[in-house]
Amino acid sequence: MKHLAYLNKFFRKYQWRIIPGILFVILSNYFGVIPAQVIRMAFDLVKENIALYRLFNGFDRQALVYELFGYSLLFFGALVLLLALIRGLFLFLMRQTIILTSRHIEYDLKNEIYAHYQQLNMAFFRRNNTGDLMNRVTEDVSRVRAYLGPAIMYSINTLVLSLMVIGAMFQVNAKLAICALIPIPILSIVILFINKIINQRSESIQQQLSILSSFVQETFSGIRVIKAYSRETVKKQVFVDESVAYKKVSLSLVKVQAIFFPLILLLIGLSTIITVYVGGTEVIQGSITSGNIAEFIVYVNQLTFPAMSLAWVTSLVQRAAASQKRINEFLKTEPEIKSGTKKIDFSGNIHFKNVSFTYPDTGITAIKNLSFEIHPGKTLAIIGKTGSGKSTIARLLMRMYDVQEGQILIDNTPIQQLDLHGYRSIIGFVPQEVFLFSDTIAKNIAFGVDELHMETVEDAAKKAVVYQNIMAFENGFETFIGERGITLSGGQKQRVSIARALAVHPKILLFDDCLSAVDTKTEEEILQNLSQVIQDHCVIFIAHRISTIKNADHILVMDQGQLIEEGKHDALLAAKGSYFELYEKQLLEEED
Numbered sequence: 001m002k003h004l005a006y007l008n009k010f011f012r013k014y015q016w017r018i019i020p021g022i023l024f025v026i027l028s029n030y031f032g033v034i035p036a037q038v039i040r041m042a043f044d045l046v047k048e049n050i051a052l053y054r055l056f057n058g059f060d061r062q063a064l065v066y067e068l069f070g071y072s073l074l075f076f077g078a079l080v081l082l083l084a085l086i087r088g089l090f091l092f093l094m095r096q097t098i099i100l101t102s103r104h105i106e107y108d109l110k111n112e113i114y115a116h117y118q119q120l121n122m123a124f125f126r127r128n129n130t131g132d133l134m135n136r137v138t139e140d141v142s143r144v145r146a147y148l149g150p151a152i153m154y155s156i157n158t159l160v161l162s163l164m165v166i167g168a169m170f171q172v173n174a175k176l177a178i179c180a181l182i183p184i185p186i187l188s189i190v191i192l193f194i195n196k197i198i199n200q201r202s203e204s205i206q207q208q209l210s211i212l213s214s215f216v217q218e219t220f221s222g223i224r225v226i227k228a229y230s231r232e233t234v235k236k237q238v239f240v241d242e243s244v245a246y247k248k249v250s251l252s253l254v255k256v257q258a259i260f261f262p263l264i265l266l267l268i269g270l271s272t273i274i275t276v277y278v279g280g281t282e283v284i285q286g287s288i289t290s291g292n293i294a295e296f297i298v299y300v301n302q303l304t305f306p307a308m309s310l311a312w313v314t315s316l317v318q319r320a321a322a323s324q325k326r327i328n329e330f331l332k333t334e335p336e337i338k339s340g341t342k343k344i345d346f347s348g349n350i351h352f353k354n355v356s357f358t359y360p361d362t363g364i365t366a367i368k369n370l371s372f373e374i375h376p377g378k379t380l381a382i383i384g385k386t387g388s389g390k391s392t393i394a395r396l397l398m399r400m401y402d403v404q405e406g407q408i409l410i411d412n413t414p415i416q417q418l419d420l421h422g423y424r425s426i427i428g429f430v431p432q433e434v435f436l437f438s439d440t441i442a443k444n445i446a447f448g449v450d451e452l453h454m455e456t457v458e459d460a461a462k463k464a465v466v467y468q469n470i471m472a473f474e475n476g477f478e479t480f481i482g483e484r485g486i487t488l489s490g491g492q493k494q495r496v497s498i499a500r501a502l503a504v505h506p507k508i509l510l511f512d513d514c515l516s517a518v519d520t521k522t523e524e525e526i527l528q529n530l531s532q533v534i535q536d537h538c539v540i541f542i543a544h545r546i547s548t549i550k551n552a553d554h555i556l557v558m559d560q561g562q563l564i565e566e567g568k569h570d571a572l573l574a575a576k577g578s579y580f581e582l583y584e585k586q587l588l589e590e591e592d
């Protein structure tokens with residue numbers, strides 16, 4: 001329960017909706033209880049009038065008595081209807097306030113979690129899988145909403161209704177009240193017990209459903225591989241097995257649900273029998289009227305709802321507490337990368353000073369005592385075997401992680417002191433694994449800018465040598481890509497990604513092995529175009545191919561996190577070290 005305390009701030013925020021809501025609950029219950037008394041009066045009236053009618057047997061007046069009796073019954077009927085309408089109005093207002101508030105809080109909470117997610121750093125996203133992250137914003141928030149809305153509404157309702165009904169029962173006759181109430185606690189316990197089983201089984205259904213949907217999602221994403229390896233039958237069998245498991249748990253739930261309602265009806269029926277029996281003896285003794293029995297039957301039936309909702313509300317609150325605990329775990333995770341305050345006016349100097357870095361989650365030391373400097377308008381290239389730490393340098397430069405030793409200075413200011421948002425917005429980053437959104441090509445290219453200007457988009461596409469490809473599509477820049485659209489080739493994707501980086505007019509251009517899927521001729525063309533744009537930029541090329549980087553002003557050769565050689569292309573070749581070996585190897589590969 002302590003986890004749910006987090007939500008109290010929302011109760012304070014929406015108090016002027018919740019307080020009237022509580023008032024409406026009380027009023028709706030009040031108008032729900034009064035009809036029982038009206039029914040009692042009507043019942044007694046019927047009895048008295050029948051006696052009166054018989055008294056006038058054989059007289060003319062009998063017809064008048066009959067007429068009067070009819071009118072008064074009509075009046076009582078109309079009164080019950082009117083009371084029901086008033087109750088309905090308050091029920092409507094109760095939902096409009098309390099349930100509506102729960103939707104407002106759900107909205108606030110979702111936004112809060114989403115905004116928090118965006119502040120958290122990469123290590124957090126690596127630790128938690130996407131399904132889990134999504135569940136907390138969707139499933140968990142819905143469960144919390146069930147507590148904020150229905151659970152709270154029905155708890156107040158149950159409390160108020162029980163107090164009013166039980167109070168009214170005792171007012172009529174304490175003995176009858178006690179007898180009629182005996183089955184109710186048993187009913188509550190039974191419901192509580194069955195509800196627990198229902199919850200456990202629903203939980204298993206949910207789990208099985210999520211296994212099933214993850215499986216389907218993965219098969220659809222990997223459909224090409226499945227088809228290529230002819231694994232359709234195997235996958236189908238797995239699906240059938242999982243579906244059978246799902247059917248089994250679903251049927252087990254249906255079984256419990258099937259006995260749930262008959263059992264409740266049985267216990268209510270028991271209560272009614274007791275009421276009629278004990279009530280009958282009381283009527284014989286003259287302590288109550290037969291109208292009171294009718295009144296009591298209505299009360300007993302009214303108590304069914306609180307008895308049922310007690311169990312239901314308990315499970316809603318338990319589930320919400322578990323969900324809020326999970327949400328709190330995330331909300332209390334502090335972003336490790338905190339923005340500095342210094343606004344950047346980048347003049348083009350980047351300095352890595354004895355930098356060492358170990359990935360916190362795996363303990364892999366990816367960079368060891370690395371130092372280098374980039375000057376305004378110059379191009380730096382980083383080359384090396386896979387896993388030598390090249391992409392890590394890019395991540396550190398974008399401050400996705402903080403270094404453990406050494407310093408990264410941007411225009412002589414430690415990177416930690418810079419305003420992170422401003423700093424990252426001067427970088428045009430092209431990642432190794434291209435990610436394009438399911439949207440138009442134009443919007444993908446203009447992703448990093450606030451307003452989409454077609455000239456900028458087209459210009460960037462031309463520089464990235466993808467303009468002709470895009471224009472060849474029927475809808476040009478409006479072509480939809482991704483899940484519901486066309487699939488771009490690997491090289492086209494890389495070039496759209498390059499255009500995206502160029503469209504933000506960055507001061508630092510960071511290319512992480514982004515020309516690997518492009519043929520050497522196109523690569524040459526892109527590099528040619530870039531050489532025109534990059535005059536006043538800092539450009540960092542991470543590459544595997546020497547052809548990509550041979551014209552760079554400075555080349556770093558990395559191996560196992562260490563800088564093993566550096567210099568210009570010609571000097572490195574002349575040194576006949578690792579760079580030279582790599583060059584020879586790539587020359588041979590080309591000749592093959």
Ligand SMILES: Nc1ncnc2c1ncn2[C@@H]1O[C@H](COP(=O)(O)OP(=O)(O)OP(=O)(O)O)[C@@H](O)[C@H]1O
Pocket residue numbers: 126359361362363364365366384385386387388389390391392393432
């Ligand atoms: N997010 C991460 N968490 C933990 N370890 C990582 C992470 N990313 C990379 N590593 C590890 O750090 C080392 C350097 O990886 P990095 O991605 O920088 O290499 P790379 O030189 O860019 O390789 P490639 O050329 O194959 O892209 C590798 O051993 C890798 O397993």
